[in-house]
Amino acid sequence: MNPARAAIAVAVLLAVAGVGYFFFWPWYAQSPAPQASAPAASAPPAAPTGPRYPLPAEPARxxxxxxxxxARLTEAIASLIGLDAFGRVLNPESLVRNLVATIDNLPRETVAQxxxxxxPVPSVSVTQGTGDTLAFAPANDSRYAMHVRLLESVDTAKLVAAYRHFYPLFQQAYVDLGYPNRYFNDRLVEVIDHLLETPDPKGPIRLVQPKVLLEFADPALEEASFGQKAMLRLGSGNRARVKAKLREIRAAVTGLQPGETPPTPR
Known part of the structure; x- marks a missing residue:
């Protein structure tokens, strides 16, 4: 596992985010950059349907x-997290397209650098032990402390209001990515649910280092998606806090709590 991070919608999107990108990118920085995933060219287009998680109608703006x-999105994000924080965590170029493509790929094996x-989060992973005792050290969690605090500080209602305001741009970027009959908000909820399903191992997470890069010793964890590996790297305390924020965001963009069933699309 090399450095990398990613996180979810305007919080995911703006502050993450998932959950966000704040925490996940550095671990895969040394990996070859894959192409952004898109539907296979030979796959028949899905029949148009209504969104599974429709957003409330917004006044025309x-x-x-x-x-x-x-520039407009930078201004909106800076109003939520502060201009200084924006400069420390975000790259301002092609924000909407890059956020949409990254969020779409979090449940997959990797994300294009x-x-x-x-x-990136400064510094490298902090480990302890060697051989069969190699694991993340407790100090590794502190590498993400600033980003977790920043995520928690974002007002979820204001965040989702900004997301709804800019939603037509996110939807356009999702269509341009190769999904003409799908809805980005539905994908956002799917990705949040996927991250919320990240396992919570007990005790230190064991690692192996077959060559240069670290890998999870548990094959089930090593086979997890890019996004879930990112969540695992946060450490149990940070992971619980990020999951709590993701649940807030999910409820705000769906009007539902996890486990509740949305109406059938029309």
Whole structure:
């Protein structure tokens, strides 16, 4: 496992995010950059249906074209987390496209480094022990403390209001990614649910280092998705706090609690 992170929707999106990108990018920084995933060209297009998790209708507002939206989105994010924090954690270029592509790929094996909208967590993973006792050290969790505090500080209601305001741009970027008959908010909820399903191992997470990069010793963890591996790297305390924020975001963008069933799309 090499450095990397990622996190979820305007919090995911803006502050993460998932959950966010704040925590996940550095672990895979040394991996080859794959192409962004998109539906296979030979797959028949899905029949258009309504969104599974529709957002409330927003008053018509003028938005910039997608390819000219960085300045407006930067202003919106900075109003939520502060301009200084924005400069420390976010890369402002192609924000909407990179956030959408990254979120879409979190449940997959890897995420293209070239799509990274976040600046990496400083320093490298902190481990303890050797051989059969190699594991993340408790001090590793502190590497993400600032990002977790920042995520928790974001007002979820304001965050989701900003997400709804800019949603047409996120939807356009999702369509451009190769999903003409799907809805980005539905994908966001799917990704949040996937991250919430990240296991919570008891005790230190054992590691192996077959070559240069660290890997999880447990094959089940090593086979987990990019996003779930990122959540595992946070440490149990940080992971619980991020999951709590993700549940808040999920409830705000769906009007439902985890486990509740949405109406059938029409």
């Amino acid at each position: 003028e938005l910039p074209p997608l390819n000219e939206s960085d 070239r799509l990274n909208p976040m600046k």
